[in-house]
Amino acid sequence: MKKIALIALLLAAIVAVCLGAGTGKGQNTEYLRVHIRANSNAEADQAVKYQVRDAIVEFLTPTVSECATKCEAMTAVSSKLSAISDVADRVLKENGFFYGARASLREEEFPTRVYDGATLEAGVYDALIVELGSGTGDNWWCVVYPPLCFTAGNGNIVYKSKILEIIKNFFGE
Numbered sequence: 001m002k003k004i005a006l007i008a009l010l011l012a013a014i015v016a017v018c019l020g021a022g023t024g025k026g027q028n029t030e031y032l033r034v035h036i037r038a039n040s041n042a043e044a045d046q047a048v049k050y051q052v053r054d055a056i057v058e059f060l061t062p063t064v065s066e067c068a069t070k071c072e073a074m075t076a077v078s079s080k081l082s083a084i085s086d087v088a089d090r091v092l093k094e095n096g097f098f099y100g101a102r103a104s105l106r107e108e109e110f111p112t113r114v115y116d117g118a119t120l121e122a123g124v125y126d127a128l129i130v131e132l133g134s135g136t137g138d139n140w141w142c143v144v145y146p147p148l149c150f151t152a153g154n155g156n157i158v159y160k161s162k163i164l165e166i167i168k169n170f171f172g173e
Contacts, residue, residue, distance in 0.1 A: 032073050032145040033125045039133030048095045052088045059087045073145035078105050099133030115148050
């Protein structure tokens with residue numbers, strides 16, 4: 001019983017910290033989002049956007065999954081901006097697109113989004129921005145840190161939780 005109470009208290013503390021203890025403004029401070037902008041809304045540009053997404057997520061997963069803080073994640077992603085652009089360029093070229101890609105880390109305005117029941121309110125967030133070509137087409141976005149969503153290779157989004165992993169490890173599951 002004490003073990004369950006300890007876990008509940010730990011979870012409450014983690015949730016309070018992650019949500020900025022309910023202070024509205026603090027909600028955006030612990031998230032690093034990703035925004036991949038397609039060249040255009042043409043069917044081919046939209047399709048290659050998802051291939052780029054899959055390659056970037058695969059490339060970044062080992063890096064961001066080991067980060068313990070948003071600051072660590074931003075530092076890790078920042079150090080890989082050139083490589084992220086190279087990954088996107090490689091996928092574009094493999095698919096016959098030569099308009100290039102640019103990756104940057106900056107603040108960006110996002111609308112309210114729901115990720116498997118977790119709501120991120122509209123506002124300004126730190127984000128990895130990947131622009132394909134003109135970057136004027138429909139886009140894809142998600143959360144890099146904490147690592148909430150990753151692709152499963154079939155285009156579906158799979159949600160992971162570091163907290164759930166910690167709990168499972170604690171109980172030896």
